[in-house]
Amino acid sequence: MAQLKERPATSHSASLPHHDLSVSDSQMLELYSKMVLARGLDERLWALNRQGKVPLLASCQGLESASVGNAFAALQEGGCFFFSYYRELPLRLMLGLSPLDIMVAHYGKAADAFNAGRQFLFQGYSPKHPIIINSNVVGSSLCHATGYALGCKTLGEDTVVLVSFGDGGSSEGEAHEAMNFAGIHKLPIVFICYNNKLAISVPQRKQMAIDNLADRAPGYGFPGYSIDGMDILSVIKHTREAIQRARSKDGGPTLLEFKVERLKPHTSDDDDRKYRTPEELDLVRRRDPLPIFRSYLLEHGVITDEQDRLIQAQVKEKIDQATEAAEKEPWPDPSTLLNHVYSP
Amino acid sequence: MAAKSVIEAIREAMLEEMRADSRVMVLGEDVGKRGGVFLATQGFIEEFGEARVIDTPLAEASIAGISVGLAFKGLRPIAEIQFSDFWWPACNQIIGEASRAHYGSNGALSVPMVVRIPYGGGVLGGLYHSQSIEGYLYNTPGLKVITPATPYDAKGLLKASIRDNNPVIFLEHKKTYRAVRGEVPDGDYIIPIGVADVKRQGSDISLFSYGLTMHYSLEAAARLEKEGVSVEVVDLRTLRPLDKDTILASARKTGKVLIAHEANVIGGVGAEVAAIIAADAFEYLDAPIHRIGGPDAPGMAFAPTLESAYMLNPDKISAALRELAAY
Ligand SMILES: Cc1ncc(C[n+]2csc(CCOP(=O)(O)OP(=O)(O)O)c2C)c(N)n1
Numbered sequence: 001m002a003q004l005k006e007r008p009a010t011s012h013s014a015s016l017p018h019h020d021l022s023v024s025d026s027q028m029l030e031l032y033s034k035m036v037l038a039r040g041l042d043e044r045l046w047a048l049n050r051q052g053k054v055p056l057l058a059s060c061q062g063l064e065s066a067s068v069g070n071a072f073a074a075l076q077e078g079g080c081f082f083f084s085y086y087r088e089l090p091l092r093l094m095l096g097l098s099p100l101d102i103m104v105a106h107y108g109k110a111a112d113a114f115n116a117g118r119q120f121l122f123q124g125y126s127p128k129h130p131i132i133i134n135s136n137v138v139g140s141s142l143c144h145a146t147g148y149a150l151g152c153k154t155l156g157e158d159t160v161v162l163v164s165f166g167d168g169g170s171s172e173g174e175a176h177e178a179m180n181f182a183g184i185h186k187l188p189i190v191f192i193c194y195n196n197k198l199a200i201s202v203p204q205r206k207q208m209a210i211d212n213l214a215d216r217a218p219g220y221g222f223p224g225y226s227i228d229g230m231d232i233l234s235v236i237k238h239t240r241e242a243i244q245r246a247r248s249k250d251g252g253p254t255l256l257e258f259k260v261e262r263l264k265p266h267t268s269d270d271d272d273r274k275y276r277t278p279e280e281l282d283l284v285r286r287r288d289p290l291p292i293f294r295s296y297l298l299e300h301g302v303i304t305d306e307q308d309r310l311i312q313a314q315v316k317e318k319i320d321q322a323t324e325a326a327e328k329e330p331w332p333d334p335s336t337l338l339n340h341v342y343s344p
Numbered sequence: 345m346a347a348k349s350v351i352e353a354i355r356e357a358m359l360e361e362m363r364a365d366s367r368v369m370v371l372g373e374d375v376g377k378r379g380g381v382f383l384a385t386q387g388f389i390e391e392f393g394e395a396r397v398i399d400t401p402l403a404e405a406s407i408a409g410i411s412v413g414l415a416f417k418g419l420r421p422i423a424e425i426q427f428s429d430f431w432w433p434a435c436n437q438i439i440g441e442a443s444r445a446h447y448g449s450n451g452a453l454s455v456p457m458v459v460r461i462p463y464g465g466g467v468l469g470g471l472y473h474s475q476s477i478e479g480y481l482y483n484t485p486g487l488k489v490i491t492p493a494t495p496y497d498a499k500g501l502l503k504a505s506i507r508d509n510n511p512v513i514f515l516e517h518k519k520t521y522r523a524v525r526g527e528v529p530d531g532d533y534i535i536p537i538g539v540a541d542v543k544r545q546g547s548d549i550s551l552f553s554y555g556l557t558m559h560y561s562l563e564a565a566a567r568l569e570k571e572g573v574s575v576e577v578v579d580l581r582t583l584r585p586l587d588k589d590t591i592l593a594s595a596r597k598t599g600k601v602l603i604a605h606e607a608n609v610i611g612g613v614g615a616e617v618a619a620i621i622a623a624d625a626f627e628y629l630d631a632p633i634h635r636i637g638g639p640d641a642p643g644m645a646f647a648p649t650l651e652s653a654y655m656l657n658p659d660k661i662s663a664a665l666r667e668l669a670a671y
Contacts, residue, residue, distance in 0.1 A: 124449035127452060134449075134453070143437060145413060146413060148414070173405060174409060181403070340451035343446050
């Protein structure tokens with residue numbers, strides 16, 4: 001495989017915006033590569049879905065920079081535990097899942113690290129990464145995350161829990177109950193809403209009477225911030241601060257609302273042309289986080305066109321390999337159907 | 345041994361388990377200073393502090409859901425739902441989430457939580473303080489469902505539930521709380537989950553029951569004995585998993601079966617017990633399997649006349665036994 005030549009981080013002045021956040025050029029390149037990989041996998045999965053090989057996918061296209069930036073900050077801070085929702089493919093790559101892991105999860109093969117083919121993509125638990133996605137029922141995981149954070153506090157651990165959900169999920173009673181409880185107990189938790197302004201076909205104005213979900217946070221007794229999810233540096237900054245706040249004495253929860261776009265239909269079973277106008281889709285595409293990030297890198301001399309092409313080529317190669325390998329992976333053995341109904 | 349009430353036995357079980365294992369904690373509405381509306385956790389907050397005895401907001405979904413999260417973290421929460429009638433908001437977390445986390449994670453996650461729920465009627469509680477909810481729970485794989493009838497069983501089964509690594513729904517019949525007293529050993533003992541108990545030996549009819557109705561069944565059996573009919577009373581005690589072996593052994597022994605429970609007859613636990621017997625003990629039966637219990641109303645009405653028309657009692661059970669004996 002071709003090797004990416006890295007520019008020395010010192011080749012530019014220290015006053016670049018990411019340097020101000022202590023993010024090096026090579027780290028920026030790494031984040032960009034992960035975004036490109038996430039996008040490439042997502043596109044491949046659409047193709048596999050249309051070929052009838054992958055039954056379902058929930059596209060991550062549009063939230064790559066927010067998810068990657070958020071995960072980057074959490075990994076830098078360390079000691080975080082994740083309860084994330086279905087769209088966060090970029091986070092899973094950041095946590096160390098390989099393209100093959102992503103592929104087998106979408107096929108439902110036995111090698112699925114989360115559930116061995118029992119559930120939809122990535123649902124279940126992967127202790128290694130460490131991340132829990134128990135369920136398809138939106139909103140319910142906020143309660144689990146809150147209980148988990150309470151457990152960490154009770155045991156005297158300094159783990160911080162990050163839980164993500166959509167703007168639609170925020171309407172569930174369980175989301176309110178969880179945030180209310182977390183506020184009362186000042187729990188070490190960060191509530192992260194990826195607000196793409198749609199819940200399947202229902203627009204935000206029918207989901208809530210306010211513009212910014214983050215405005216609800218003070219009602220629970222903690223701060224909330226509404227952040228442009230395409231501004232990865234702002235995402236990193238706010239996630240860092242929220243984690244530090246969660247850990248600090250007298251800290252507690254924070255609600256981060258990342259404003260993102262949904263570039264594709266809700267899932268591979270959906271057709272968004274039924275409820276989005278061509279003009280709207282056109283506007284949305286202009287907010288695609290990938291070109292926005294790429295422009296930043298090019299503009300600040302962190303990457304060249306040639307390096308970009310190299311990254312794209314490497315990603316394609318990785319995805320081809322993963323697709324081929326996933327095809328060969330075995331399906332779960334039917335004799336395992338009744339395993340693990342009860343804990344020993 | 346001292347005679348104690350059901351609620352005292354339940355309190356003692358939790359107290360001993362909390363003293364023995366610092367991971368055990370309780371949460372629910374009014375469980376702190378008030379000690380729960382039925383006083384099951386009276387004095388706990390003074391002994392264990394606010395970190396292990398949590399007065400929650402009035403929000404059942406989160407009481408159950410936060411317990412799921414605590415259990416994921418390896419703690420052993422005992423959640424109290426104040427009345428069974430208010431567990432509906434928690435259904436998603438119990439049936440939809442707690443029951444399937446172990447399965448859905450291919451065995452990687454365990455959910456060692458207990459949900460204590462006072463249920464049942466006969467207390468003039470009307471539609472919203474009398475519900476029997478076990479029919480909605482016992483058919484959920486991944487859950488264990490317990491319905492103790494006596495103080496002895498309540499303590500031993502609750503201790504077993506707290507130590508179990510699965511979500512356990514512990515249904516306590518409100519009317520038994522103070523009305524039923526019995527011998528309860530001081531200190532530690534366990535009653536295994538999934539084992540029914542023959543509360544009275546008999547040879548002519550098997551009477552299967554649980555909860556408050558089990559006591560009415562014993563009374564009816566005593567009356568029938570005076571009339572020359574020997575009734576065996578089997579307390580199911582655990583509805584999930586059901587103790588098939590004990591059920592079948594008793595049905596084979598007597599050849600006549602009555603199942604009595606307060607919950608609606610239709611779709612109730614009795615239907616499952618009847619099906620088990622019909623499938624595996626058919627050749628031993630001398631009469632059709634008979635069920636009595638709640639009529640087909642959405643709940644228990646408030647007025648005393650309506651409530652007693654709904655409820656089972658020793659008279660109704662005795663009448664059904666006589667009919668079966670004469671078959
Ligand atoms: C409780 C519940 N109701 C309905 C659904 C079906 N459903 C799945 S995703 C979804 C939309 C969620 O929108 P949002 O939370 O905004 O996330 P997004 O998909 O937009 O990222 C719906 C309605 C569900 N999964 N859970």
